[in-house]
Structures are given as structure tokens and as C-alpha cells.
Amino acid sequence: MQDIVVFGAGGHSKVIIDIIEREGKYSIIGLIDNYNRAESHFGYHILTDEIEVIMNNVYGGIIAIGDNWSRHVITDEIKSINPNFRFVSCISPNSCIAREVEIGEGSAIMAGAVINSSTRIGKHCIINSNSSIDHDNIIGDFVSIAPNVTTGGNVIVGDHTAVGLGTNVIHRINIGCNTVIGAGSTVIRDIGSYVVAYGIPCKVVRKRNKEDKYL
Template structure:
């Protein structure tokens, strides 16, 4: 017989039972520790306890989530303050992802019919953010969405559908504005090179 946790992870209808309540309580206790951390080193230690996977990344408190055990974060990613993750389904964050302040990642879904909604069962759909994505502040990423590698989501966007790789997209609902192309690469690599020529001691080995 399947458990409610298995149903939840498999994006099927589920009800919160004692096992899931304990998962919620576990996360709340760890979040108390996380949200009192000061240094990056302290934050990383607590995040390794909270999340299913946490690479060499950083989260600026305060941060909120439901379980943490359904969140996978790669390397060199950064979350600014006041980010929230409703992780009743899995949330996958790749490497080198930048997330501005006050963003929400919401995997939860409820029945459309009000009478069915009152009966309690709900479900979720996973969110995937691929490598090198930048999400501007106050953006909302809704359930079932994939954001493609290298793309930029403008501040204040509400992402309700998949976003392809290497594009700039923004708005409510979020729509693609243009591709990120070779001109962008040349312009920004020239600017970065000039910066490091001015400050050579800051260049990483």
C-alpha cells in the first residue's frame, strides 16, 4: 500500500498525515537555525541538513520552505533574502543559478472544483530550473514549470509555462522577449575583461 508521502512525491493526490506533519515540523526546526545564521559557513552547514542536495551554494536568510527534503540545489547558486519554496513536489535548482529577493517557487496544486477542494486532497508538480539561470526579484515560479539553461527571468514575473534556453523573458504571465545571442556574449566578455584589467588582483585563479 502506497504512503501519502509516496503519492505526494509522485505528483498524485495526497493528504497530510502524521508522517508528513513530522516532515513539516522537522523543516521548521531547521529553518529556525538557518534564519538565525550570520556567516556563509554557518548557512552552508544548516542547508546541508535541510535540503535533499545542497552543493557549494548560498542562501541569504530569511528563507522558507515546507519540507526541504524535496529541494535539490547544485553548485555555486545563490538565493537572496525572503525566498519561499513550497516543495510538496520536487524542486531542482541547477548550478550557477541566481535568484533575487522575494521570489516564490510554488509546486502545490488544489482541485479546481470548490467542493472537491474542501475535501482536502491536494497534489503538486515539480519545478526545474536549469544551470546558469538568473531570476529577478519578486518573481513567482508556478508548478510544473521548467526554465531552460542560461535564461533570464525579469523582476516581478509570473512564470506559468516552460521557458526555453538562452532567452530573456518577463511579465505576468511571463513571455519570451528575445534570445540571448553572440552580441551579448561579446559585449559582456569585453566589459568583464576590462574590469579585471583594472583590478587584476581580484581575478580568480
């Protein structure tokens, strides 16, 4: 197995670590987290010394942080240290990935997720537990699809957008970039960029900035 590091030592990282262990493709040599002062997390050492040396000597790594914009910022920081750093994806053996599905680097596909044919998942995305992404979807970079989300066919979700728990998105809907769709919504018409929207039917409630926290 090839050695990797995991960036992040919070709750989300536990899910990522579990998938990596179940896949059996990579060996985690440790975690990198500037904010967690513990010595270890979920059975793995939190690395504090010679981080750049470690990053230059592993096969790659994955960012295990739930917030979309934070993942983007950390990606840029890693690339500033090592422009050639390899980001790996993790795909739960208990997910269902159909033919002609593309999954970008650094993305995580959780247990129970279904991704149907000819869908494209961007870089550094989170497709969460028991979500269902139907055929011919285009999911942008740094997107998070929460547990139990269902999308119809030919849905487009823009970069950095978060679709909340249990949301339903009907066929051929476009959702813009840097948008948050609140939990339990039903999206029956297009939603623009840089907004918070929720409800049944889903409606825009207010504007938001790309760095605004939503978790």
C-alpha cells in the same frame, strides 16, 4: 575553525561574509579580487601576494560574485590552478532548510530563504533573501534566485539561469538554461533556454548569450 578565502570583494561578498561569520564554521583569512585595488574590504584584507600558495594551504573557499556566468568562469580558473580546491557552501542560520534537501558545493543560502523537502540545489547557486523554493524543485548549477522569488512544487530551473526579484513560478514549470526571468514576473508556462523573459504572464522578449550581463 577551518581557514577559507572569499573570491570577490564587491557588494555581494558582504552578504556572504556576514553569513560565514554567523555560521561560525570557517575563519576568513582574506579576500581575492583582481579588480578591487583597495587594501581591505568589509574588515578583511584583500590578498595580492602568493595567491597560489594561499589557495593550496587553506581548507577551501567560496565565490562571492553575483553574476552566474562570471562565477562559472572563476570556478574554472581556480580549478586550473588547483584541481582539488574545495568549494564550501554558506547557509544562513536564519534560513529554513527542510528534510532531504541537497545543496551543492559553493552555494549560498541567504537569510529568510525557505527550501522545502526533496529539493536539489546545484553547485555555486545563490538562493537569496526571503525566497521560497517549494518541494521537489531541481535548481541547476550556477543559478541565482533573487530576493522574494516564490516557486511552486516540482519546478526545474536550468544551469546559469537567473530568476529576478519578486518573481512567482507556478507548480511544475520548467525554465531552461542561461535564461533571465525579469523582476516581478509570473511564470505560468515553460520558458526555454538562452532567452530573456518577463511580464505577467511571463513571455519571451529576446534571445541572449550565456555571457551577457544581467546585473
